[in-house]
Amino acid sequence: MKELSSRRFLLGRLHSLAGIVPLGLFLLEHLYSNAIAMLGKAEYDRHVGALLGIPFLPVIEVLFIAMPLLYHAGYGIYIGMMAKNNPYRYSYSQNWMFFAQRVSGLITLVFVLYHLWVFRLSSLIFASPVNYDAVQAHLQHPLIFLFYVLGVSSTTFHFSNGLWTGLITWGITSGGAAQRLSSALRLVLFVVLTGVGIGTLFAFI
Ligand code: HEM
Numbered sequence: 001m002k003e004l005s006s007r008r009f010l011l012g013r014l015h016s017l018a019g020i021v022p023l024g025l026f027l028l029e030h031l032y033s034n035a036i037a038m039l040g041k042a043e044y045d046r047h048v049g050a051l052l053g054i055p056f057l058p059v060i061e062v063l064f065i066a067m068p069l070l071y072h073a074g075y076g077i078y079i080g081m082m083a084k085n086n087p088y089r090y091s092y093s094q095n096w097m098f099f100a101q102r103v104s105g106l107i108t109l110v111f112v113l114y115h116l117w118v119f120r121l122s123s124l125i126f127a128s129p130v131n132y133d134a135v136q137a138h139l140q141h142p143l144i145f146l147f148y149v150l151g152v153s154s155t156t157f158h159f160s161n162g163l164w165t166g167l168i169t170w171g172i173t174s175g176g177a178a179q180r181l182s183s184a185l186r187l188v189l190f191v192v193l194t195g196v197g198i199g200t201l202f203a204f205i
Pocket of ligand 1: 073077108109158161170
């Protein structure tokens with residue numbers, strides 16, 4: 001029994017770490033890289049070209065993005081199924097946030113898989129270019145554009161809210177005052193990241 005709970009503890013910490021360090025950092029880098037589209041097509045294409053020229057890129061992507069994502073999403077789905085979601089029975093805002101964290105994880109998963117296929121896997125397989133024109137052409141369809149607005153917002157919500165729970169998980173914000181402050185910061189982070197993400201989408205229109 002003790003062995004089972006310490007295994008669960010370790011798996012939970014690993015899940016949290018994967019969400020914050022490789023995935024969270026990658027999300028920030030990815031939002032920044034794409035936000036360069038707001039400076040214009042030439043800047044964007046130069047930046048994307050430099051990123052695609054990083055040596056051993058596929059190895060880095062598999063080790064630091066795909067594997068942590070597979071683990072974080074797999075374990076996230078498992079704990080999401082085991083959890084007792086009860087926002088209707090107890091309408092505390094934390095219960096809603098708990099539920100929203102799981103729903104946003106699922107939306108993020110669908111969005112990331114689609115986005116990965118369109119801009120990374122299919123370009124690797126069919127050697128199609130990834131540049132400003134390709135992203136612009138892709139976002140022309142209103143439903144795809146809306147799907148991106150939903151996917152970006154869901155991802156930024158999941159990360160901002162996840163950082164808030166992550167600070168509790170790692171014992172950094174254990175008191176009420178610290179949690180109220182980090183809750184305000186979570187809102188600021190969510191608004192800033194979502195603003196950058198949606199601003200970037202409009203830079204392609
Ligand atoms: C860009 C991709 C993602 C990032 C940056 C990310 C980030 C995070 C972070 C930082 C946490 C907080 C960890 C903690 O509370 O200690 C978290 C929690 C969570 N994530 Fe993700 N995540 C991503 C994708 C996903 C996906 C695809 C799923 C599932 C389909 C998912 C499911 C969950 C669940 C269920 C939790 C709550 C864990 C708990 O309450 O203990 N995440 N995520």
